[in-house]
Amino acid sequence: MGLKSAAMRAASVFTHPAKPHDFLALINPLSSARQLRGVVTAVRPETTASTTISFRPGDGWSPHDAGQWARIGVEIDGVRQWRSYSLSAPAGGDPQITVTACGKVSAHLAHETRVGDIFFLAPPQGEFLLPTGPRPLLMLTGGSGITPVMSMVRTLLPKRADADVVLIHSARDRESALFGAELAQLATQHEGFHVVHRYTSEDGRIDFSTTTDLDALCPDWRSRKTYVCGPAAMLDDAEKLWLDANLPGSLTVERFETTKLTEVAGEGGTVIFEKSDREVEADASTPLLEVGEEAGVLMPSGCRMGICRTCLTPLLSGRVRDLRTGEVIDTEGDLIQTCISAAAGTCHLDI
Structure with a gap:
């Protein structure tokens, strides 16, 4: 048994029925045996709509690799909301995210976050990673898609004098382009780093x-x-x-969203969250994950695009529709991905 564990067991004699961590949390908000947390240490505007937020994680955080993402939880109107964000800081150090105000949670983070705020966290994950050996690289990014690549650039360039990287970044205009000044400085400092900005309002989109x-x-x-x-x-x-x-093997893709049907046939229905004792009317195109979150249900989630399967929830009865394919699922006990499933009639979920 480790010294820390032994001390906690000894302290529990005096704190029972509460746990020592419950008292430590009063002194240090990052101390929690139940939920990984982080404290915001810096907030820096990037554009009028985007903000970089640095935070110091508590015990249990695993140092991130360049290009990875993490789930961030924040309390909004008394409800804990979770979203996944790419980490834009270089690998190994205290993390940061760069958030563009698009959607309820991102807008809250971009405009309302203050130094000292507490985030709820899940460990970094993702396979959008730098190659292990030296190799000429091309980075193609659009909008906020530059955030994981920025982590890669900030990690790679200081370590490898022979780095050969071309970054082609598309943004709507100069004002909305992220990290413009820093990228220009890095290109000046590193001979092998070349940056091309594509402003779609002036140049149009890249034709693939x-x-x-x-x-x-x-x-x-x-x-x-x-x-x-x-x-x-x-x-x-x-x-x-x-x-x-x-050349499919030379391309690595990171997706922020999945491709869903542009038109959804049929109607929605009543969604009943059995364990949470909530009943909500939902349309046919809103993911059950979002329906539950808006109703104040604590919904498990991860990537929010049908990849990681963190949101799997048993369908007790009823009908749901896969928003990627239109397939209707109505088998009792099936595990459904709430981030890419919507109501297709009354449905009962085991959550």
């Missing part, structure tokens, strides 16, 4: 239907290991181009 745009922006793109992160349409088009070029 042919190789013409890419040939002009990065002539040797075929020989580079490529990372792409941004809007779903950009990722789909890039995947097709690399597949057509017979």
